[in-house]
Amino acid sequence: MIYIHSNIRHLRHLKKLSQELLAEELGWTRSVIGSYEEGRSEPSVSRLIELSDYFKVPVDLLVRKDLSRSGATSFIEVGNKRVLFPITINESNEDLIEVVTAKASAGYLRGYEDPEYIEHLQKIKLPFLPTGTHRAFPIKGESMLPVKDGSYVVGKFVESLSDIKDGTTYVVLTKEDGLVYKRVYDLTEKEGCLLLVSDNKSYLPFKVPTNEVLELWAFSCCINTQEYHQEELKLSSIAQMLQDLRIELKSIDPKLVV
Numbered sequence: 001m002i003y004i005h006s007n008i009r010h011l012r013h014l015k016k017l018s019q020e021l022l023a024e025e026l027g028w029t030r031s032v033i034g035s036y037e038e039g040r041s042e043p044s045v046s047r048l049i050e051l052s053d054y055f056k057v058p059v060d061l062l063v064r065k066d067l068s069r070s071g072a073t074s075f076i077e078v079g080n081k082r083v084l085f086p087i088t089i090n091e092s093n094e095d096l097i098e099v100v101t102a103k104a105s106a107g108y109l110r111g112y113e114d115p116e117y118i119e120h121l122q123k124i125k126l127p128f129l130p131t132g133t134h135r136a137f138p139i140k141g142e143s144m145l146p147v148k149d150g151s152y153v154v155g156k157f158v159e160s161l162s163d164i165k166d167g168t169t170y171v172v173l174t175k176e177d178g179l180v181y182k183r184v185y186d187l188t189e190k191e192g193c194l195l196l197v198s199d200n201k202s203y204l205p206f207k208v209p210t211n212e213v214l215e216l217w218a219f220s221c222c223i224n225t226q227e228y229h230q231e232e233l234k235l236s237s238i239a240q241m242l243q244d245l246r247i248e249l250k251s252i253d254p255k256l257v258v
Contacts, residue, residue: 003066004048005039010068011055026050065119096123097134097154100179105138109178112215126154129220133157137171137179137217143198144169144181150225153181155217161188161210172196173215174208
């Protein structure tokens with residue numbers, strides 16, 4: 001189904017514009033806007049591009065997706081090139097998040113800015129998440145223990161590298177390494193890069209130039225797909241894990257000892 005007619009009306013309402021004001025913004029006539037919204041005529045390719053540039057919504061979304069079903073009132077622009085999908089909702093008006101499965105993750109570097117790829121990702125409902133655009137990513141390997149191989153990290157989209165909080169964890173999409181989950185330190189001002197550090201010290205830290213960072217998702221929650229074994233939860237096992245990670249534990253203040 002083609003949604004261009006209803007989408008023009010919906011986006012105009014989001015901007016709180018009358019048909020006259022939108023026509024003035026685009027350099028068109030009010031009657032042209034009215035004919036498009038009422039389905040009496042179809043925008044030409046050149047006018048679709050003008051609408052896309054003005055509303056900052058990809059042409060494919062304007063034509064093929066019912067934007068009124070979005071839970072977001074605006075679209076996130078990354079640089080000057082592309083826009084992430086608005087948050088989708090189900091029939092009960094509940095937010096849904098996309099899940100990049102292990103199988104789909106192989107193509108994420110190629111498809112992350114392809115509306116059709118994103119639209120076909122599986123979706124789940126996590127009502128406890130804060131507001132924002134979220135996506136779930138599969139974790140591979142043991143570089144970020146105790147997050148296990150096969151778990152999923154749900155991240156909130158970060159619009160600017162300047163919003164990075166040093167020492168916290170992020171899912172990072174880079175040109176060379178694809179998707180990685182690491183603890184991030186911002187070295188933009190000094191070295192023009194990010195330092196990515198694994199919690200498992202068997203894995204060496206590495207630097208990524210900021211111009212190679214395509215997406216950044218701040219940790220919101222982790223979904224484990226495997227049960228922890230009893231020995232993994234013992235205090236001795238936890239202490240050993242901390243020792244393996246070379247985390248220095250401060251001595252307990254004697255005044256705090258009962």
